[in-house]
Structures are given as structure tokens and as C-alpha cells.
Amino acid sequence: MTAVGEYGVVTVAGHALSRAQVEDFLYEEADILDAWRYDDWLALFAQGARYEIPTTDYAGWSLHESGSFVDDDYDLLLARVKRLKSRKAHAENPHSRTHRLISNVRAFAHEDKLRVTASFVVHRARDGQFDTYVGRYEHLLLPTDDGLRFWLRRSILTHEALPAGARLSFIL
Amino acid sequence: MTAVGEYGVVTVAGHALSRAQVEDFLYEEADILDAWRYDDWLALFAQGARYEIPTTDYAGWSLHESGSFVDDDYDLLLARVKRLKSRKAHAENPHSRTHRLISNVRAFAHEDKLRVTASFVVHRARDGQFDTYVGRYEHLLLPTDDGLRFWLRRSILTHEALPAGARLSFIL
């Protein structure tokens, strides 16, 4: 059993990373999203990164070859952020109140990236409704000298179908 | 990127504090509350501390200048605990069964205090109902030689309104 000092440290592309650092990154992102700070959110992505949400029947296929909920390359990600910042994104104006719980965070070296999995619950209050989105993150993070960056941000829903009123007009 | 050893340590008034210590403090409080050990709970507060729950329309105002759900100075906090320990606090006799999830814990130095934010979900079972309270902590903690103490304990609800049957007769 390793001594505690180094316990749980993963080294990727010369960066020694602990779970705590990954958690801090994900917690910061959650606060940024709940505060609707979309420019700051974009800054958490590496150039050319992707944002994906497969459908609820997802069985591991490529989103290039299947239907999905979100299949954003970096250009679409920019368009999505621009939309969300617009007063005319009616589905999110007024903004949803969101609240995020991120737990069961695990990190693994994956070539030059960090593969991160976590459980999430996102609560969303709007129009007198209170919706709950349950799922799992399967991200690829890029360690840089300025900290971690998203290379692939993927949210996989546990639901069998999006429940009534649920939509992915905000960032899951 | 800092070495793991000191990663994430915040120093406040000469006390070096890690997120793990803050989490342990919040987890211990959660167990104390779920076990209905109110004297022990009171002992987690510094003399003169406050307990606040703003209303669901909260926009950052002072509770001295607005309506709220809970606006306890230390005296009222003592009265609240005394009430909760009484068999005559009918709203909580029989006691609610509560269960707490605390996640996304973040800590920041704030003058001589530690500013702590976290996401919480409190489940409450009573009278055949199962209610869920979702929100965010924004506490100020005082580091002492005997450990951390609440200076301001504030729970901010994510709900647009308290849902049917929900009440704050217990500690949120």
C-alpha cells in the first residue's frame, strides 16, 4: 500500500495529477455554469475540443455515425455559447436555475490525456418545475501548464428517455 | 503546477487548511444533524455566529433589510436549538428522518475566515412523504486551535419556492 503522500497521483505527459485537482476543476466548472459565466466556461476547453451528449439508447457508438443529443465540434461549441449568451435564446431566457452535484470522481491516464469519470446530478428549476438530470461524465482532460482543459466533454444520461419537460438547452 | 503535497492548501490566520479538513467538518456536522445531537451541533458554532436561510427569490441582499426564512443571530440560534430539543416542537416531533449529501466543496481565504461553498441535497422522510431540499452552502468558517467553527452558516435554496410539505423546521 503506497504511502499517503503520493497516493492516487496519476502522471500524464509529465504532469503529476491528483484526484483532488480533477475535482477542483470539475467543481469550478459547475460553479461557472450555475453562474451562467459562459466565456469563463469556454476558457476551460482546449482549442478543437468537443462537447457530446449521446442519446439515452447509447451503446458506445461514434456520434459521427449515429443520432445524438449534442455532437458539437469546436465551431458548434462556439455557436452554442454565443447562443446561450444571447437574450434571444428563449429556451434559456429567463435562465434555468441549475444546481450540480458531482461525485465518484475517478481519473486514469489515457495516452497524453487524463480520462475522468464521475457521477453527476443536475437539478434545474424553471417555470415552477423542478427537473433532475442524472448521469455520468466521461471526459478526456488535457493537462497544461495553466491547469486542466477539456479535450472531450461528454455527459451520458442514465435516464431511459429525457423525462417530461427536460431539455438540454443549458449545459449538462 | 504545485506538487501534490501542498496542493490546495489555504492558509488563514496562520492555519493551513485543506479541502479535506473542510469536508470532514461538514460531514461531521451532517452526521450530528441526522442523529439529532443538537448540543454537539451548537458546539460547532463560534460565539456570536449567525444562521441564515434567504428566501427563494434571494438576490444577495442583507437579511437585515429583507424578508427571509431564517435570520438567526446567536440568541435566536440558542432559542432554536432549545426548541428543537423540546418534545413540544410539534413540527419535528416525531423527528424527521434526514439524510444529507454534501458535494462540490470549495474553500477560499476570506480575511481571517474561510469562505466555504458546497452543494447540498437534504432528503427528509416523514408522514409517508419523502421531500428533497436542494441548495448551496455559503458559509464563513473560523479556524481555531480546536478546529473549524461556523461564523456564518448560510443555506441557499435552489428551488423557486419551497415545494409542498417542505418546511425548515429542522436544520437545513
Place this chain on the structure above:
Amino acid sequence: MTAVGEYGVVTVAGHALSRAQVEDFLYEEADILDAWRYDDWLALFAQGARYEIPTTDYAGWSLHESGSFVDDDYDLLLARVKRLKSRKAHAENPHSRTHRLISNVRAFAHEDKLRVTASFVVHRARDGQFDTYVGRYEHLLLPTDDGLRFWLRRSILTHEALPAGARLSFIL
């Protein structure tokens, strides 16, 4: 206040253990269960270990002397796993989709074992229903040179009764 390096380390039977290690163990178990990898799950138990789920009226009694939901000695645990791996365990074929949040993890030395408490929420999607199981773990873990092992795996529900459609046909 202890220096961060050793903060929160519990030493049991000569094994220095941090909360992070316990969390990693529980997170790994959660992924194993969600992935329906029951042989791997069994490998997390020490020979002779038990799996218990008391009823919702549980008041601390021995399951040898009371009714319960699950009262598995090691033999029954083997039978349970064998059943779950069978295509004929109709209640779980098709498998439930499960998702687990584990939080508020605390670890204490308990003789030669580690007493671990945590809050859990298990979400289960099946047949168009989405059920939530809320409760608390009170485990006894055995530190071994190959890592931690379950000696007693106990899930205690917060519910006053199992809600409609809920069942414990999967591992809670």
C-alpha cells in the same frame, strides 16, 4: 492542527489509510456494480463477509433476531451473485440501469477493521420508471496487502418504506 501531509490518516492493523483510499474503493465498487461485473464485485469481499440491508424500521438490532431485507452470509452472497449472473433472474433481466452517488465518506478505526460511513443515492431506471434509493452505508472494511475488502457491507435506507416499484433485486 496537524500538518496536511498526514492529515486524516487512520492506521489500522499496520495499514495507514486515508479517506481518499476509502473513497476510491467505494467509487470503484460503484462502477463495478453499474457495469454489472459481479465476479469483480465478489472479489471485493473477504471470505466469510456479510451483506446486510435492514428494514426501514431498523433500530440497531441484530438481523439474526429480526426481520430484514437482506441477511446474507457468505454462502447466500455467493448464491445471490450466481442468481444475478443468470439470465433467469427475471427481476433484473433486463438489467436495471443504475447510477450511484457516494458522498460524506468518513472512516474510523474499529479494532482491526475500518468502520466506514457514507451517504448514498442510487438511481435506478427500468420499465419507464426512475426510482431513487436514499440511504447510508455503514461498512466494516478489512485492510489487506491487496487493498481494502468488505467484511460487512451494510446499506441502511432512509426511506420510511420502500417506495412503489422499488425493490432490492439489484445490489444497493
Place this chain on the structure above:
Amino acid sequence: MPQAGRDGAGMPMIVEDWDRLTFRVNREAYRSSEIFDRERDNVWLQNWLYLGHETEIAKPNDFIVRTLAGRPLIFCRDTDGEVRAWLNSCPHRGTVLCRETTGSSKLFQCFYHAWTFRNNGDVAAIPDDSAYEGSEGLRESMKLRAVPRLETHEGYVFVSFNPDVPPLLEHLGDAADYMTMIEQQHVSGMTTLPGVQLYSVRGNWKLAVENAMDGYHFSPTHNTFVGYLRENGFAVTDDDQYAYNLGNGHSLLVLTGHGGRISMIWEPRFGEDERARTAAHRKEMTERLGEQRAHYVADESHILFVFPNLLLFDIEGLSIRQLEPVSAAQTDVRAWQLVPRVEDPASRALRMKTVVSFVGPGGLATPDDIEAYEAVQRGIEATANERRGELDFSDMSRGMVDEVKGVQGRSIDEGAMRGFWRHWVSAVGIDNGLRVDGKRPASFLEGRDVR
């Protein structure tokens, strides 16, 4: 009878017995969704309803959206400063027009097809209106839909979905002056504050009304709060205090033994600094209002119920409570704190702390009231469709021994409730809703003259 029991149709809702001196209320009145529908049609869509307070929309163009009688409304002050109540539904295809909960705007634009309206209801723009016959007539016919009636008393804005409802003051009757008394507490007048308590109880709205008019529950239900006051040097008493029926279903509890009259009667828990401020303010009141009026305004605590959806708590601070029934078994509650427009910051802070310590789902008292509504709503399931039909009635006979003699009922009697139920049964219009056994008094005491 069980079938009848299932919807309560044709059963007596109230049984008065003047030989036995008993008054019983059929528990179906709290349970039945059919009765809930009748209440919606015959009370909520016919009566004056409290919508909100002028000070919530203090400035021109301020707006708030609020649901009343299940209808989404826009409560706003138009650009010319006039208070308005619009249906929050686009005249085109019905979309919620204003999806923000509050704000300030001259225009309301529907996001679906961009029809745009001024806050005075006029059509500002209909894109490509050449697709319609007679675009002028169109603009006329497509104005925002107003709630038919809106009137204000002392800043309290009432509306009615019934264009033929009598004038507000006629409806308020004796209740009006108690709203005036609140306004008179401070020379600056009163204002609501941000920080609205929005919550919902699993109980019928009438249980919340009964509870507010029920002094009998105070000491047992609020045992812990009474204890808190006692420890802080105030001895609560229920003696010599009365409950009044004000007519039209309104009622009033006058409490002189419960304290919490900030800036009017000092108590040790308010602290020494507050003592001087209180004395000065009382002096100002007496000069302004005269000895006797000042006494009524300052020395009594009042709980005023304005039928059917407004409760004013002039006790432990001042709060406005609005009841919005959602179903027979659920009621949304909204509570605003009312404070002097001009007030010393320390008094203000004391006031806010004090009022919240008492009222609201986080206070030291209201949660026990909520527990009561909910425990009643659950408990009355025990006699649903009961063969022994008489067991499915709740007793509100307290004080009939005095009532039959024409003696004013006490706060710890149940006379205010009886007045409420007598009005309710006629307002809801249930055939044979009231059964009277024995000889009913020619009249009941009503109102109270403090002018």
C-alpha cells in the same frame, strides 16, 4: 352515502344544532375535489381577491408575474404609473407572454411570433399584419386581456374575475379600517420588502383560515414559542381577548396578550436602544392620531382575515399572507413583510429578525401551524365515506354557549370560524349545504366599532 361521500354532493356541509349548541363541519369540505371546483367557480372567479401590494411595483414599468385562482397574471404599473393586472397569455395563441418573474419593462414581447404589447395593454406591433383583415380592428381585438376589475385600498390591490362584483370598499366593509390602522402605524406609511416567503402546504386552504382565527391552539401548539417569549420577559396570556366576525366572511382576532409590537410596545428582548425609539414613536403617534386611535393602532395585535385569500398579521411584526389553493389538499402560500418606509436601521434589523423568528416555514411558530394543517388533512381520511356519517364532521362549537346569548366570542372560542363557514356555505352555493336544528338566534354579532 359512500358515493355521495366520494364528492360530497347534496350532503349538509354544516350542521348547526341550537338545542345541543353544537356546530359541525363536514370533512368532505376539505377533501372533495368537486367542492374544490365549485369553490373555484363560485368564490375565486366571483369574489374580490387580493393580488398584491402597490409597493411591490413601486415605479412605472415595474412588473411581477403571479398566479391567482390558477391563472397566470402580470401585475404591473404601466408607463403612466397606473396599476394593471393582465392575463399573462398572448392573445394570439396563448403563450405565456412574460416569462420573467419580475422586472421593469415598457413592452411585453411574446417570443413565439414577436407580437408586442405596451404595458397599458395596447398592441405595439404585430409582424406582417397585412396577413389579417383590417389591421386596425385586429389591434383593437388583440389588446392584452385585463382582469375585469381592479381596485386598491391603502395600497392593497384587489382584483376580480367577475366584472359585476360590487365595489371593493363595500366588500371590505369593517375590514377596511384595520388595513388603514396598519398604514397609520407610521407617518411614512408602509412598504413591502424583497424576500418573499413562497411555500406550499399539504392541506386545504380553509384549514389555514381556521388556524389563523383560532386562539385556542396558541398555547398548546406554540408551546415552545410561548416559552421563548416567557424567557425573554414577556408573559403571554389569552385572557380578555376576542374574535370578531366582520361580515362578508371577514374576521378579526384582537390579541392584547401576545406582544411583539415593535416600535409601539417595548419588550426586554428588543434591547435598550429600541426602548427610546419606541417611546419617541408612540409620542408621534399620539400627536398624529389622538390618544384613543393611537391606542387601537398601537396596543392591540390584530390578525385580520379578508375573505377568501388574504391574511394580515399585525403581530410580531407585520406580514401579509396570501392563500392560493392548488387542489383540495394543497395550498400555495406567499408571505411578504410589511415595514415602515422610513425606519432606523437597527429597528429594521430587529423587526426583520423578529417577524421571521415567528412567521414562515423557518420560524419558531409557523411550522407547528403547518404541521396542524397537514395533520388534519391526513387525519380526516379516517372518516372518509364513514358509514357512521356523523363521525365525518369536525366540531367548532366552542363559545356557542355565549353566542346563543349574544355575548361576544373570545379569541379562544371558535366563533370566528363559524362566521367564516356560514359565509362560505352560502358563497359556494351547495344545495342544502347548511342544516339548522333547533332555534337559530335571529342574528349574530358582527363587526366592532373602534372609530
Place this chain on the structure above:
Amino acid sequence: MPQAGRDGAGMPMIVEDWDRLTFRVNREAYRSSEIFDRERDNVWLQNWLYLGHETEIAKPNDFIVRTLAGRPLIFCRDTDGEVRAWLNSCPHRGTVLCRETTGSSKLFQCFYHAWTFRNNGDVAAIPDDSAYEGSEGLRESMKLRAVPRLETHEGYVFVSFNPDVPPLLEHLGDAADYMTMIEQQHVSGMTTLPGVQLYSVRGNWKLAVENAMDGYHFSPTHNTFVGYLRENGFAVTDDDQYAYNLGNGHSLLVLTGHGGRISMIWEPRFGEDERARTAAHRKEMTERLGEQRAHYVADESHILFVFPNLLLFDIEGLSIRQLEPVSAAQTDVRAWQLVPRVEDPASRALRMKTVVSFVGPGGLATPDDIEAYEAVQRGIEATANERRGELDFSDMSRGMVDEVKGVQGRSIDEGAMRGFWRHWVSAVGIDNGLRVDGKRPASFLEGRDVR
């Protein structure tokens, strides 16, 4: 027909065809909320219902609150030791009187206005009762409301909301002796234990009854449990086992091929130590009960259904299961483990482990039964309002080929279900609920003599 289909009114619920030898049940019986309401009125409010076991309230002043037929009740033993069932609703204004789920108390005090009652129903205190006419009459009229009837057999406490229901033993008929047999298993008698399984299934209560009387499902549905038994040296068989109608809607499955008869028939999985204890106990039984009675008590597993809400599982341990219908599509289930009052700790531990391994939502068998109820409840939506009306019926014809000849039905036939449904349709009283085509036998086999 679709309209009819929406509530099932006036449709045959059961179609017996004695030419084709088919028995069909209208699936509306599981789906319709109107039929659920009729069941509530005509069965649950008329029949004897199992409330609980005496040993749950072993000592004077013990109480438990329990909902039965949707009514909150207090099940208690009064200070004099008498078993009582009170409506858990304050006679004053209906508040839930006892909000604790279980405990011990001489008095029940309502928290709302502090009215206080003795556990024998008497009024102990009404604060300020001078506000009422004739306080003596008041105390008389305001006693706790009792469930009209309560009788006990072998510790099983039954109540009825119908004061005119015939005596319990008359209702139980042949079922009574099977409850006696359980009591006779051990000289010390039986007791329930803490650790009550409370769960709820998304299915109609009658699906739970059918399932319990259905030996046909055992090997396919419980394939994995049968496998577990087999690996542990017990070969399960369904041969030569029978299902009996006991009259009044009660029925019985007698199983001799399923084992799990702890302390009566040893199996390898019980371990060597248990072997000796079993032999000794069998010897004691034979001395006490005689050879033949001991055989019936010890060697057969029984599943007994007492109409409408009690199931006794004398197999793989002993459990009591109570059905509390919540809606047409949901049923609350409560299960207690019944054990000898005096037992070797190792046997007790073995018993608890064994019973729980089989029954309950965490066992290795019950979850598959729950899956069945729920899969049926979902599946029957496929034929709701079906034009081809005959497709909206479930088939329970198994064994009619024997039944028509008067031959006793097997456990793997569906005769016990047919008996249940025949009783149900007359009890619920649906006009033309039963259609009989062809020539019905003059009578059906009923009961079984083991005395």
C-alpha cells in the same frame, strides 16, 4: 364499448364457458379506478380485514399506527390489556392524534388543542371545557372513535368497519384451522419480530393474490431459486400437490415438494447442528399433537390466503403478508416474520436468514413475483378499450377439465384463482359481473378435512 371500457361499468368481469371449459377475467378489474372504488366500498369497508398480530403490541399501553383501507388507525393494547383499534383522528377537528409510528403510552394527546384521551378511548382532558354546553355529554360524545368490530383468532387481530359483519370465526371457516396449525408448530407459541418489510408494488392487489395461489409460475418464475435449492441438496417438485378453495374467498396451497420447513424437516443447507434440534422438535410435536396432526402441521408447506388482505406463508420460514391497496395500480405490502417465542439462537438465526433469502423485496424469489405483478399491470394496457373486447381478458382455465369432473385441482392449476374470482365478483357486486356460458356444475369442491 370504449366508454364502457374506461370504467368497466356493466361489463362482465368474469366469463365462464363450460362447453369450451374456459374461465376468463376482464382486465378492467385490474385497471379501473371505478372498480377500485367499488372494492373499497363493498369489500374493504364491509369485510373483516387483518389488522395485525397481538404480539406486535405485547404489553399494556403498547401502540402502533397503521393505515387500513386508507384509514389511519391506532392499533393498541390499553392499560387494562385489552386490544383496541381507534381511528387515528382527533374527534375535535380531525388532526392525526398519534403521530408516532409506534411506542407505549397511557394517553394520546392531540398537539393542536391538547385534547387528551386514554388508550381505552375515554376523554382524559379537554382544556377550558366550560366553553361547551354540558361538558359531561361532551366527554361522552368526544370519545375516541373505535373501528366498529374487532376480533382475534390465534393472535391474528381482525377488524371490520361494518358493525353488522358476521362473527370472525364464521368468516374464517376452514381457514381458521390453518392458522391454528401454525400456532401449534411450537409449544411456546409464535410471535412476530421487529424488522417489518414495508414495500409497495406497482400492481393491482388481486395480482398479488393470484400469484400466491399460483403454483404454475413457481418453476419458471423462480428458476434461480429452484436452482439454489437444488444445489443445496433439495429437489423441488410440483407433483401431487393441490390447491383448495376454503370458501368465503379464502384459499390454500399445500406444497410438499418445496421444503424450507425449518425445525420440522431437516435439509443439508440447514447444517449438522440443526439436524439434532429438528429431530428433537419433531419428537416433541408428535407427543403433543399426535402422529397425524403433527404430520399435517410439520410435513406440509402451506400458503394460506384469507380474503381479502391476509397471506400466510408457512414455507421457507413463516411470514405474514398484509395487502393494502392504494389505487387500482398500486398496492402497499407489509410483511412480518413469525417465529417460535422460545427458540435456540442458532435456529433463530438460520430461520431469519432463510426466510429473508426467499421472501421480501431483497430475497431471491419475491422480486421475481413483484416483477410479475408489475409486468402484468403494464402489459394489460395493451388491450385497454380494445375493439376486439374478448382480447381484454386473462385466461385462468387451467384444470377446468378436472374441475368439471369434481376432481381436486392441483397446485399448478388455476382453480384457487377461479374460486377467488367467483367470490370477488359477488362481493364487489358488479351487475352482470359474471357471465356463465354452457352448463355450470351444480357445485364446486370446497375445503379440505385434516382434523
Place this chain on the structure above:
Amino acid sequence: MPQAGRDGAGMPMIVEDWDRLTFRVNREAYRSSEIFDRERDNVWLQNWLYLGHETEIAKPNDFIVRTLAGRPLIFCRDTDGEVRAWLNSCPHRGTVLCRETTGSSKLFQCFYHAWTFRNNGDVAAIPDDSAYEGSEGLRESMKLRAVPRLETHEGYVFVSFNPDVPPLLEHLGDAADYMTMIEQQHVSGMTTLPGVQLYSVRGNWKLAVENAMDGYHFSPTHNTFVGYLRENGFAVTDDDQYAYNLGNGHSLLVLTGHGGRISMIWEPRFGEDERARTAAHRKEMTERLGEQRAHYVADESHILFVFPNLLLFDIEGLSIRQLEPVSAAQTDVRAWQLVPRVEDPASRALRMKTVVSFVGPGGLATPDDIEAYEAVQRGIEATANERRGELDFSDMSRGMVDEVKGVQGRSIDEGAMRGFWRHWVSAVGIDNGLRVDGKRPASFLEGRDVR
């Protein structure tokens, strides 16, 4: 009127006024559960319904379970390759027969009693069938229950619960050719892909139909998406585009100003590589289909509605959307992406990215449509049981000025909606559902000839 309002019975659902040129729809049509039940009985159980696409079950023995009109079905291809639709309910006691959502199997075995069926409906096994009279007749009578009618057009599989429904092509009428056009886009033909969007909206299904036929909402509602297209070099326009009624409740929007015609009309956002592939494909199309047909197939975007539950979006990619009403206020939606069977991987990736960027709950456009349905459903509560009954109607008069003259309606008019509603009111069969004031034109434009 309020009572009437509660279920909408006997009220006009549509009011056409040919003097004022107005068309109004009663909002009760979106709210009333009684109307929902009538729709279920008179439309969903009578009409052809879109079940799924052949390519979802490409190979023999493939199956998918799917709920249609609230009925659980098995949609499968049997071992001989024939497409089937079975009720997913065991003929024995109704259990859901196939509990997997998708897979491949020759047999369906019910887990309850192990009855087993071939995917062609035949009984494969009934354990111990000696318990039944005439096991041959049993096997005949216990075959899987088929949905009475199933027909396919261009791979689109339709079913009807009404055995007497006219042939599919007769029902599809002019809509059929637009499905053919989609199939003709690529020589390889089209296929659905895995990755099905399953979501549910809090709105009435008819709001989703209106929204799809409503070009008027496009620029205001999808302001941000229009902006995105503009920035990527495509100028969206609504000019010279039309909406057609195709009869039988079907309708069509033809859009030439909205782009997104991957592999048919190149746009800068598709990238340079795609440019050449597009040119080549257009050349192939022209050769295969001829100049004019190729033009109709390639150059126009189409949104096709096939009454009552199918929407085809031939715009920004190709998607199939199925509407499954759950209640008056909730609709389940399912969306499949349709792609050429053979396609360059880069084009495929571009197509998937593009279609998802537009449609579905995660796209940049659909969420605003969902917001619209839901905001309407909430908004129309404002006029429920309104005394001023005329306010409880939504306006769909756009373009009646042209319609009355027999001029083809534009995409930004509301003519397609009027056609839908006129068909709906007769299909649902509400007495006096339609009120016509003034002189109605002898006929309305229907269809469009592109052959």
C-alpha cells in the same frame, strides 16, 4: 359554462368567421382530458398510425418494443422476414411478453409461466398443456395478438387498431409522394440510425403539429439559429414559400429559403471537400430522376405532417419525428435520423453534426420550439373557465384574406393549421365542434402537383 368549460363538451372547438375573416380554436382542445379520451378513441384507435421504419428491424428476428396509443407493442421482423406488430402482452394473463427494449430473437418467452411464442405469432410451447381442454384449439386461440392492420410505404411502417381502416395509400394521398421524394434523394435509399432521441414535452400534441406547420414563428423563435446560419454565409428568408394542405389532415411546408440541404445544395459551413461531393451527387440525381423531379427532391426543404403522429423534417438533414400523446398536457416525442444507406464518412459526420445542431432537445433550435409548446400549455390556463368565453380561443386567422380568394397560403400564414383543425374536429367527432359564421368558400385549396 364553467362546468362545460371543465370538459369542453358541447362547446364549439372551432369558430370560423367569413365576414371578419377570423379562425379561432377553443383552448379547451389543448387542456381537456375528456377531449384527450375522445382523441384516443376516435383518432388513435381508428386511424393509421406511424409505428416505425423498416430499417429499424433490418434483419429477420430483429425486434423493438414501442408504445403506440398507450399500448405496448412488439415491432419485429419474423424469421421469414415479414414485418409484424404484436401486442406486447401475454395472451395467458397479460404479462409484458418481451421486456427487452430491442434485440433479435426467434422466440418470445413469457417469464411468468414460460408460455413461448414464435415471432410469427404461433404458440411454440405451453407447459403442461394437458391441463386444458383441446390443446390444439388452445394453441389456435392463444396466438400472439396482432395489431389488426399493418402496411408499409417507402419503408415507413404504419399500423391501425381499426381493422376496417381504408388502405394506407388511400389515407396518405398526396403525402405519399413526399415520402417517395425522400427515398429518391439517394440511389442507395435511406436508413435510420441508432441514436434515437427520446424526450417528452409538457404540452399537448397538437401544439407540436401547429409548431411544425408554422413558418411564422421561425425568425422570432429561432432568432439565434438564424443568426448562426447567417454568420455561416447563408441568408435565411421567408419569402415566396408556401404551406399546403394535402387532405386527410396531412400538410406540407415547402421551404426554399432555409438551407441545410446536405449533399444537394452546398453551403460554406459544409466545408470545401463537401462541395465536390455535392456537385457529383446532384449530377447523379439529375441523371436518375430527370431535371425537374431532381429539382423538387433536392432544392426544396420539406416539413411533412402525416396525420396524426408523423412529422418528416427534410431540412438540415432528415429526421423522422413520432408523437405519442400521454395526456392532454404531455406528449412523448421520438426522433430518428434518416441517412443514405451508402455515404462518404465525412459527409455522414457532417450530416449527423448538422441535423443534431438543429433538431432535438440538445439542438440550437428545437429547444425554443419546446419552450413554445410548454409556454402555450401554461399560458392557456389564464382563460380556463373564463366568463368571457371568447377569450378562451387562440387565433389562427393569418392568410384567410388570401384563403377566401382561393390564393395559396404562404409558409408564414396559418392555413396549414386551419386545414389540420378542420380535419381534427370531424375526426374527433365533437357535436357542434365547428361553428361557421358568414359564408364559407365552396372549397379550399388542397394538395400540390409536383409530378
